[in-house]
Amino acid sequence: SQQGEEDPQALSIQEGENATMNCSYKTSINNLQWYRQNSGRGLVHLILIRSNEREKHSGRLRVTLDTSKKSSSLLITASRAADTASYFCATDDAGNNRKLIWGLGTSLAVNP
């Protein structure tokens, strides 16, 4: 069953704007990952943040993790039309044989 929850479910912005997506989870985790999925394609790993980390950067991506609130955010700066995709978070459940728990995703549309 899905336990991760991303919000918003859908987001539409203009090119050049920043996009922020949030992920909440329910269990203790070892790490949290963000993935991107273009329409009709497989998922592509973006970034992994460990439970003892609070912030991580990769290019135009910035991920934060607040374990006290059981939440994470993904910020895409200076968005491009090519960033149009669905974004999923996945948590590594520390108490369930480290099973990956996936969210329902945020659908991002970046308009040129």
Next chain:
Amino acid sequence: EAGVVQSPRYKIIEKKQPVAFWCNPISGHNTLYWYLQNLGQGPELLIRYENEEAVDDSQLPKDRFSAERLKGVDSTLKIQPAELGDSAVYLCASSHHRSGELFFGEGSRLTVL
């Protein structure tokens, strides 16, 4: 480095027919996953292998679904017989460490008529 390879990319069958999907993971990746993804949803785990051992198949509908990973390399997922509700994308992924980054194939889109 070759990625995760899945076939077929698309399959259309009549209900009650059998279907099989094949996955070749990235060389050296011990962990292999089969996921089901419905439109607008996140991936749902069907089965996870560590080498040739199925370590988590709790979500696999065993009355009609089966999977194997002979020799701990490539894997096959079978559905027999298929039902209308099985229409979905079947994703295969592999990883080097159990909790590390997953590498996904392009998926196999199944349509059951």
